[in-house]
Amino acid sequence: MSKDNKQTGPNQRMLRVGELVRHALAAIFARGDVDDDALRGAVITVPEVRMTNDLKIANAYIMPLGGLHAEEIVAALNRNAKFIRGRVAPQVNMKFAPEVRFFVDDTFEEASRIDALLRSDKVQRDLDEDDGETE
Incomplete structure (x- = not known):
């Protein structure tokens, strides 16, 4: 039986890397490292980060405190994704830092x-x- 068509959940490595990225993002947001008008004063939580199988993409689900301006904050984070990726890279200790994509956590x-x-x-x-x- 081939594993090619078999859909399974995330493996241990995907979960571990996702959690490392989640912690790194939370620290970046807590320090206010991202300089964007839409993010000023926003308290952002990162409930979940889902990694792709190849660990190249981190889908980060975020929610601003109170859910206010969630779409605008996600747009600002996606505009600054390359900068954020550069801040995440040293904290996850991988050969290649994953591309980070932001979504509203619903x-x-x-x-x-x-x-x-x-x-x-x-x-x-x-x-x-x-x-x-x-x-």
Whole structure:
């Protein structure tokens, strides 16, 4: 059986490098190393960095505090990606530093949407009906 077509999750190395890049990005943002008007005063969190299989691209998911101006901040980070890559390189100790691409992290928004659905009257009514049938 060939492994070529098999889809698997990230391996240990991808996870480890992703975590190193995440920590490096968080430190860069905390120090305010990136000089861009859109980033002034922004507190940016980096919940996740996903590496490609070849470790050449780091997809960094970011969220500014409060979610304000997320798209503008992502655009500013992508404009400064080469500079950021240069700052990340010495911290990840790899032969080649990965290209960093920034995206808005929507997992919190998605979790809130699911939570709101689960708390909706219709779902609560369905749950109450199910409770009555099992007794």
